[in-house]
Amino acid sequence: MRWLRYGEHGALVECGSLAEAGALRAVLADAHHPDVVELVPGARTVLLAVRPGSAALGELRELAESADLDHPPAGEPSEIEIDVHYDGEDLELVARTAGIGVDEVVELHTGAEYTVAFTGFAPGFGYLTGLPEPLRQSRLDSPRTRVPAGSVAVAGEFAGIYPRSSPGGWRLLGHTDTVLFDPKADRPALLTPGDRVRFRKAS
Amino acid sequence: MRTLEVVTTGPSALVQDLGRPGHAHLGVPPSGALDQAALRLANRLAGNPEHAAGIEATFGGLVVRAATSCTAAVTGAPVAVTVDGRGRGSHVPIHLRPGQELAIGTPSRGLRCYLAVSGGIIVEPELGSRSRDVLSEIGPPPLRDGDVLPLGQATGIPAGADTLAPPAPPDELTVPVTLGPRDDWFDVTGLSAAWTVTAESNRIGLRLDGTPLDRVAERAGTELPSEGILTGAIQVPPNGLPVVFLADHPTTGGYPVVAVVRPGSLSALAQARPGTTLRFRSSG
Numbered sequence: 001m002r003w004l005r006y007g008e009h010g011a012l013v014e015c016g017s018l019a020e021a022g023a024l025r026a027v028l029a030d031a032h033h034p035d036v037v038e039l040v041p042g043a044r045t046v047l048l049a050v051r052p053g054s055a056a057l058g059e060l061r062e063l064a065e066s067a068d069l070d071h072p073p074a075g076e077p078s079e080i081e082i083d084v085h086y087d088g089e090d091l092e093l094v095a096r097t098a099g100i101g102v103d104e105v106v107e108l109h110t111g112a113e114y115t116v117a118f119t120g121f122a123p124g125f126g127y128l129t130g131l132p133e134p135l136r137q138s139r140l141d142s143p144r145t146r147v148p149a150g151s152v153a154v155a156g157e158f159a160g161i162y163p164r165s166s167p168g169g170w171r172l173l174g175h176t177d178t179v180l181f182d183p184k185a186d187r188p189a190l191l192t193p194g195d196r197v198r199f200r201k202a203s
Numbered sequence: 204m205r206t207l208e209v210v211t212t213g214p215s216a217l218v219q220d221l222g223r224p225g226h227a228h229l230g231v232p233p234s235g236a237l238d239q240a241a242l243r244l245a246n247r248l249a250g251n252p253e254h255a256a257g258i259e260a261t262f263g264g265l266v267v268r269a270a271t272s273c274t275a276a277v278t279g280a281p282v283a284v285t286v287d288g289r290g291r292g293s294h295v296p297i298h299l300r301p302g303q304e305l306a307i308g309t310p311s312r313g314l315r316c317y318l319a320v321s322g323g324i325i326v327e328p329e330l331g332s333r334s335r336d337v338l339s340e341i342g343p344p345p346l347r348d349g350d351v352l353p354l355g356q357a358t359g360i361p362a363g364a365d366t367l368a369p370p371a372p373p374d375e376l377t378v379p380v381t382l383g384p385r386d387d388w389f390d391v392t393g394l395s396a397a398w399t400v401t402a403e404s405n406r407i408g409l410r411l412d413g414t415p416l417d418r419v420a421e422r423a424g425t426e427l428p429s430e431g432i433l434t435g436a437i438q439v440p441p442n443g444l445p446v447v448f449l450a451d452h453p454t455t456g457g458y459p460v461v462a463v464v465r466p467g468s469l470s471a472l473a474q475a476r477p478g479t480t481l482r483f484r485s486s487g
Contacts, residue, residue: 004384007463010433012384038227040431042455047227047431052466119230120429120455123339127429181229183329183341189229 003061009037010049011057013064018129018157021046022117023072025193028060030073036060041118041193043127077115078195082161083202084110084152088172090140094154098134106201108132109173114159114197119189124163124181126191131159143169150175152199159199161191176202205354206270207320209346210304213264216346217406218324219317220256223332223341227454233434234336234450237406237473238315241279245319248276248296250359255323256333258346260316266306267318269299273354274321274361277305280313280474281371296361313372313474321357337406338451372474376481378464380437385459388422389439394462394483398445402477406451408438409472411481415443416461429455435464437483447472 001024002014015021025041028048035054040047050056086106095102114128131154139155144167147153151162153170162168163180180190191197209216219242222235236242236259243253258265263282269275277284277293284291285306291297293316299305307316326333326343335342346352375397382391398411416439418425432438432455436448440458447464449472462483464472475481 005381006384006460007381007433007435008465010463012430037224038431038433040227040454042430043428045428045430047433049224049227049433118429118455119228120453121230123226123230123341125230184327188226188231188330193228 001064006047006049009052010047011061013046013048015044015046018043018117020069022115022194023069024064024067026072026075027064027067027069029194030075031060031063033060043118075194078192080190080195080197081200082152082176082178082197084174084176084199085202086174088152088174090171091173094135094137094171094173097137100134105135105173108135109159110199110201116191116193116195116197117158118193119191122163122166123183124189124191125160126193126195126197128159128197129157131157135159137171139169140171143167147172148175150177150180152176205273205322205356207273207324207352207354208268208270209348209350209352210266210268211264211348212346213260213262213266213307215261216265217259217335217337218256218326218343218346218352219259219334220332221254222334222450223330226330227431230454231330231341232336232338232451232454234332234334234342236317236334237449238279238317238470240470241315241317242319244294245276245278245317246323247362248278248294249274249319249321250296250357250361251319251321251323252359255319255355256326257317257319257324260307260318261314263307263309263316265316265318266304268304269301270351271301271354273299273357275299275305276319277307277316278319279316280310282310282316283308314476315473320354321361322355324352325355326352336451338453372471374479376471376475376479378468378472378481378483379486380462380464380483382462382485385427386461388418388425388459389461390417390419391461391485393417394485397480397482400475400477400479400481404477406449408449408452409447409475411445411447413444416445417443427457427459429457432456432460433463435466435469436460437462437464449473
């Protein structure tokens with residue numbers, strides 16, 4: 001774990017793996033420190049921003065360095081099930097690349113349990129870990145200029161769902177009607193770091 | 204209900220308050236007025252709490268009509284302000300009677316003007332803020348001619364006759380930065396060279412032109428897994444031309460951040476119009 005300075009009131013903590021970053025995020029979130037302004041997990045990092053003049057960075061560093069990252073606090077993750085219509089434009093391509101049938105792609109995708117590792121790209125977009133090996137495939141060579149909202153997709157080690165229409169290069173398996181982000185809702189983002197997700201085949 | 208009518212928006216008029224920090228883990232940028240000092244001042248002059256929502260007018264040109272009696276103030280880039288055609292000046296409280304029109308001219312220096320009106324603009328907040336985030340498209344849509352904006356009840360006392368000289372944004376800025384987190388990826392001496400603010404700059408970030416920043420040999424071609432971004436981060440994409448992230452920045456990104464602008468300089472960056480020269484100076 002390496003603490004890097006990030007401006008006057010921040011620190012970027014570099015971890016050895018995605019799992020370690022997830023554990024560190026859980027430890028830091030569990031502290032509920034009142035002076036933390038932002039706590040942003042990344043693929044190998046956790047970014048902290050604190051109130052100017054606060055001693056929070058030092059206190060949290062001490063906490064992090066003494067924490068048992070093999071057994072992070074569980075927190076209170078939501079368990080979310082998302083119904084998917086497996087009709088994505090890249091479903092055949094993903095099956096072919098994996099050397100399996102379309103049905104097996106659906107079985108693999110619905111059979112796994114995912115964790116929201118971090119967010120970004122757009123409000124409510126969660127990078128989900130737990131993707132079965134055969135579905136870990138590279139981004140499209142040429143990204144689409146428009147991916148429809150609700151598209152359920154995979155890229156690299158991650159699964160994800162486009163909360164709204166945007167350009168994108170992930171491989172599309174299908175779509176969901178579930179609302180991923182609503183800025184007017186009490187809980188605006190369906191997916192928050194640490195949450196558990198399962199996909200279900202919509203009938 | 205007290206209201207304010209937008210007669211003409213000018214090039215870009217957005218409702219802004221102090222933003223919605225604290226949601227970056229959901230992928231939501233902080234947003235808020237780019238020149239926060241100017242919005243706070245406008246609110247004080249209009250008798251509002253500093254966090255009330257006002258209008259950020261880029262390149263001026265905003266004309267509003269008071270439907271009810273109110274106190275207004277224009278701050279930020281120094282600019283001509285008229286009421287029904289009569290010159291009134293910026294950085295002063297201005298009383299408007301029902302039906303009177305306040306017009307903001309085009310600033311000769313700087314970029315963004317802030318209009319505060321007593322009671323503040325009380326459009327529906329999203330995630331605790333009335334700021335328009337142009338990246339995420341959260342918050343009230345960009346204002347259009349003819350929009351009628353609801354105002355809250357005026358409660359405070361306008362900051363009397365304290366006339367403040369508008370700041371004159373310089374043509375060349377020196378911007379203090381804190382090096383890191385990824386300063387070891389670059390030859391950072393290039394930061395102090397002259398950079399020019401380009402016309403592609405917006406509320407998401409200032410895009411700079413100049414001599415590309417070189418990566419050190421051992422980092423050439425290295426990919427960076429996505430990591431969090433804060434306002435003021437100077438991110439360097441593979442072309443070596445830095446982007447200074449402003450309030451509507453993406454919350455994570457896959458290019459290294461070489462340094463972070465000190466918070467006290469963000470207001471000056473908000474007023475840096477295309478063509479402005481700036482140099483970064485690392486301090487501590």
